[in-house]
Amino acid sequence: MTEILQDLLPAIENELQCQVARLNQPRTREFHEMLTYHMGWTGEGAGPEATGKRIRPLLVLLTAASAGSDWKTALPAAAAAELVHNFSLVHDDIEDNSDKRRGRETVWKKWGTPMGINAGDALFVLSNQAMLNLSGSYPAEDVLRAAQVLHDTCLDLTRGQYLDMSYQPRQNLAVEDYWPMISGKTAALLATCCHIGAILAGADSPTEDAYRSFGHYLGLAFQVQDDILGIWGNEAITGKSAASDLLEGKKSLPVLVGLSKKGRFAARWAQGPIQPDEVEELAEILATEGGYGYSHEIARQMTDLALTSLREADPQGEAGEALTQLAEKLLKRQA
Numbered sequence: 001m002t003e004i005l006q007d008l009l010p011a012i013e014n015e016l017q018c019q020v021a022r023l024n025q026p027r028t029r030e031f032h033e034m035l036t037y038h039m040g041w042t043g044e045g046a047g048p049e050a051t052g053k054r055i056r057p058l059l060v061l062l063t064a065a066s067a068g069s070d071w072k073t074a075l076p077a078a079a080a081a082e083l084v085h086n087f088s089l090v091h092d093d094i095e096d097n098s099d100k101r102r103g104r105e106t107v108w109k110k111w112g113t114p115m116g117i118n119a120g121d122a123l124f125v126l127s128n129q130a131m132l133n134l135s136g137s138y139p140a141e142d143v144l145r146a147a148q149v150l151h152d153t154c155l156d157l158t159r160g161q162y163l164d165m166s167y168q169p170r171q172n173l174a175v176e177d178y179w180p181m182i183s184g185k186t187a188a189l190l191a192t193c194c195h196i197g198a199i200l201a202g203a204d205s206p207t208e209d210a211y212r213s214f215g216h217y218l219g220l221a222f223q224v225q226d227d228i229l230g231i232w233g234n235e236a237i238t239g240k241s242a243a244s245d246l247l248e249g250k251k252s253l254p255v256l257v258g259l260s261k262k263g264r265f266a267a268r269w270a271q272g273p274i275q276p277d278e279v280e281e282l283a284e285i286l287a288t289e290g291g292y293g294y295s296h297e298i299a300r301q302m303t304d305l306a307l308t309s310l311r312e313a314d315p316q317g318e319a320g321e322a323l324t325q326l327a328e329k330l331l332k333r334q335a
Contacts, residue, residue, distance in 0.1 A: 002322045005058070008071065012057045015075040016082060017041065019130045023122060034119040038090060038107045045104045052102065055330065056081045056193045062323040063197025063211050066315030074200050076133035077146060081193050083127035084150065088157050090120035095165060138200060146196045153192040160184020167251045171270070175256045187219030210313035214306055221302035221331055227252035228295050231283050246274045246282060253298065254291035261289045303331045
């Protein structure tokens with residue numbers, strides 16, 4: 001871990017805890033606990049594995065710093081981005097009927113669906129309040145622009161989630177249908193994190209665009225890699241079953257490629273849910289029919305576009321080096 005990350009990560013956790021502490025009142029202690037549990041700070045299994053990597057707030061702060069600003073004043077924006085991400089996770093868990101996240105019970109599973117919905121709503125509201133905290137350090141017009149970018153992205157998140165859910169029963173999806181979905185669900189918020197960091201640093205329009213494009217292509221590459229790992233990943237490294245995406249019938253990029261070939265994979269997929277004892281063979285068939293090779297090439301292309309955009313942004317100093325290292329780590333991940 002670089003020296004700057006050793007400073008950023010504790011500062012991010014502290015800022016997040018301060019924002020969530022708005023609910024730490026006598027009558028809402030349990031409500032507050034729902035949020036601290038989901039954020040990975042309390043409950044059984046709390047700790048680094050439960051909090052996640054905090055990629056989004058790191059992108060905000062490293063972008064702001066590498067574009068010439070003091071990352072400390074951008075902390076509320078970093079917290080806002082992470083709170084938006086977690087609001088979407090809480091609601092996604094309910095909509096996907098997922099009872100586990102990062103190896104622990106999800107909020108709705110632990111406290112019930114109505115409480116889970118309310119906890120997600122609270123995280124969304126807290127993200128808005130966090131953005132308003134920027135007003136003490138930045139011109140009003142910059143705060144308004146940053147807030148508008150984040151709000152537009154929240155709408156993109158709901159669009160992406162709608163497409164994801166509406167795709168599940170459909171049998172006529174094409175590879176082209178994949179990109180609008182992941183652009184909303186994954187790429188939009190990563191692009192926004194970099195965009196907001198550039199806005200708060202007072203970067204010029206070409207630099208803003210380069211940082212935003214970097215985040216966008218980083219998100220696309222990240223999701224395609226996740227799709228590959230969801231079928232062919234090493235379970236010992238990823239920590240989750242590589243069979244899960246096929247068993248869940250997820251319309252990932254490799255699957256859509258396989259369906260487009262109208263071969264053995266598509267024929268079996270059309271017959272109904274995949275069974276556990278079929279997964280290994282079906283994954284091999286999908287690879288043979290081009291699902292792995294095509295997806296791997298797309299991930300490489302998106303990676304190249306992300307790194308090209310980052311070079312165009314020309315990040316400076318220690319933060320610039322850390323941002324480049326973070327990008328390379330995310331783009332070459334195995335988990």
